[in-house]
């Protein structure tokens with residue numbers, strides 16, 4: 001399922017947060033959204049999820065305008081894994097994962113069994129089966145993140161939107177999490193801060209800077225030292241690692257945000 005954004009802008013709090021975004025996100029592709037803090041990554045994901053509506057421009061999912069989809073239909077097609085998922089309810093892990101089935105609820109007699117199988121499968125894939133009876137409130141940050149992935153997979157979406165999904169995860173779980181997403185998820189768009197993880201797992205990347213999309217394309221074409229310098233204000237060496245065989249980013253110096261727009 002593709003996303004097509006034509007001249008999309010989004011305003012909030014009296015200012016333009018995203019400016020004239022033109023993008024086509026191809027179906028079946030794992031796309032990373034990169035950019036500094038406050039550049040507009042979450043805002044872009046929220047537009048794709050239908051949480052926000054564009055102030056101007058058009059956003060299409062496949063051949064439909066996203067705005068024309070009813071919320072239940074949207075929830076069947078798109079799962080959003082938020083940066084800070086919370087609930088005030090006293091739920092078990094299984095209850096949380098079961099929430100992913102709500103958009104698919106049906107009166108068909110076999111639905112309960114189908115839902116149960118789907119929930120078990122999603123928990124197994126996200127490596128949280130052993131947590132199934134634990135209270136959500138007692139989980140660590142990393143455990144919650146994996147449970148949220150299970151909820152999103154139980155939703156069986158056509159598009160998976162992930163907002164900094166590897167926050168809270170140790171290195172092993174970061175790799176396992178993104179590998180699982182690559183194996184089982186359909187079209188994926190993930191905001192990521194870790195450029196090495198982006199290089200390892202993304203097919204394409206979108207780079208957002210000060211509310212503008214300044215680059216979009218295959219990760220190996222986009223991710224280079226000039227981009228890291230321009231967007232993050234960091235001098236870095238970006239090279240193909242001799243053992244891992246993928247792009248790695250080693251920072252040399254920086255930290256000052258001397259951002260200029262990349263053309």
Ligand SMILES: Nc1ncnc2c1ncn2[C@@H]1O[C@H](COP(=O)(O)OP(=O)(O)OP(=O)(O)O)[C@@H](O)[C@H]1O
Pocket residue numbers: 012013017035036037038039040041042043044
């Ligand atoms: N509802 C809102 N009202 C006003 N300003 C907003 C709103 N939502 C986001 N912003 C502002 O828009 C800008 C982009 O925010 P966004 O959360 O999209 O950035 P981000 O790239 O995801 O940042 P981070 O990496 O820090 O999570 C920020 O300056 C933020 O304060």
